[in-house]
Amino acid sequence: MIDLTEIRNAFAEFESIDPLGEPSGQKFVFLAKKAGADPVVLKVIKPATVGPQRMNRELEAAVRVQSPHVPSGLDSGSRLVAGVDVAYLIEEYVPGQTLKDYLALHGALSLEQTLGFGRQLLAAACDFETASLVHRDVKPANIIVSPEGTLWVLDFGIVRLLDDVSLTATSAPVGPCTPGYASPEQMRNRKESIDIRADLYSIGIVMHEMITGRNSYVEKAKDMIHLLQITQAEDLPRLRNVPPAVADLIDALSARFPSRRPATATDALAWIDEVISTVVGA
């Protein structure tokens, strides 16, 4: 754990600093406030782990991605906390609730809302594509639904910068990921195959969950090993209660192999626009 008092001492420019969510590994997230200014998110990472490098990648991603669906990075650096040098990142705070909580509260979403949310996520993926990076951890817990209905994608903690050296050991049998949402190639650590299509896969899984109210893989898995097996060997159940065009789009996005998905985020965005225009706009 990290001592909150020490954090407050190290970041004395803020009037208040309070924990925001549960710690994730060696990363701690706080809501920080200054008088007369909007609150911000302060992320602090403990040293002596792979963390600082990942934090640098996260910062680099925050700088690169220019997106209405990604909080802006405001500052970063390192400071002494209780005599130890820690890395930190300050970024825009987005009010709202996670999509995970939203789904828990509302259950399955309507077709129209699913397509609207899906479109926002694919627009974000286009921005990732432009920035030449792969988020690699798109999941309901990393998506904020603002009170206005805008979706924000958070946490670039395991981002892959496509033009930079990978931080994951090539020999690692499993790459960094959240099982149940991560693409099979990401789980198998097939680094040469990981590109924006890995994020398209996760968005497909999330859209499937919006429609059904559950993650079918997670629900079916007996344990973590089983979850890893079925996500690689079995297609997600095809949706039966939606127009075929919607089922097709989600099938393609969540296809187990990258060559079966849309080749680019731009193409996927064009596809969902076609679906919205025929299914919702008609």
Next chain:
Amino acid sequence: MDLYLQFGYGMIGHTRALLAEWGGGGVVLSPRDLDPEQLVRVSAEVVEGGYDALIDPQVYARSSDHARLTEHPYWSDLPTQTTIGLSDGADHAALFQTLASLNVQGRTASSIIPALMANEVADVWLEHLDSLAATAAVTLGRDSYLTIALSSEAIRDEVAVDRVVDQASRWPTRGCYVLVEQADYLVTDPLWYGGLLTLAAGLSLAGKRVIVGYQNHMGLVLAATGVDAICSGTWLNVRSFSLERFYQADPDAVSRRAAGGWYYAPQVLAEYKMPFLDTAQRLGVLDDLRTASPLPDTYSQALFAGPQPSTIDWGERNAFRHYLHVLRSQAQAYSAGTYSSNLQALRGVFQHASQAQQALAMQGVVGQDRQNPDALDAALAGLALLDRALGARLRRDRG
């Protein structure tokens, strides 16, 4: 989807007759079956006739020892005797220059790039293809077809197929010449069909021009994938792909010659020897085997004109020409619509054929080893696998 004539033993006469009748189409020429002078002459003749000609260098196995194949000049330009030798980049230049010269002499519009067959899709094999495609784009031109030859095991592996399709999008060359090994003439493995269809459709969706070689009538399932052509020929060893054909021990023509020839019944997707056509006539079900409109009965009319089929002067020549003529019509008809309509039509054709084969067999009319409802059922399963894998994208692209 067009039908190209896959050259094998004794194909020159059939080629002249069929291409003239079709007024279109093309051929894939076989150095294994033509000597160097014939290869150039036939190629040039086909091109001069206004048809497409491709020369397949047939370097699927570096250890091939078929005498006619290895006497071609390009064979001596192949690099070292190891199976990986073809990927030794420095040695490509001489080989590709010879192939370029051969294609110029044969007046072909595009070339086939040789590549070794993969028993499994390993990194080294993919690098081999990358290297060949890069060199060929410069020496043979971007319109060349890169050979993708896979074993019957490799094609069953979804990861392998995905890797090939993914890699293909990076090749500078525009075409792919796909060959997939068959364990049997009529394959009964659903995963084999699923792999073949997913590979072919994936390459097509990646923007490649795709020709699938060494097919028989079961290859009609490829009409759902958007490939440009399948290839078929006369003898069994050009209607299914096996490396055995490229070794000296393989005979020129498969010896299973049926007395009086055989007949391909297109609605039933099976081949019958004359005694079984006679049987069908006596049982009053011969019409069930007739080639019915809109498919052309140009060659087969006489078999159904009244006399006992085995008394008709039919023979292998007509058997081959009827087979290829009708197969081309089927290939074109089953690929003429949208993806969805083609898929529906193919399902109907294969389901009908499966039921009809069984019904005829119950009555004593059998195609022996040239009919197999299990193969038809496996092909139907393959179509289901294709639809699940790429149906969404194919519907979006092709309706």
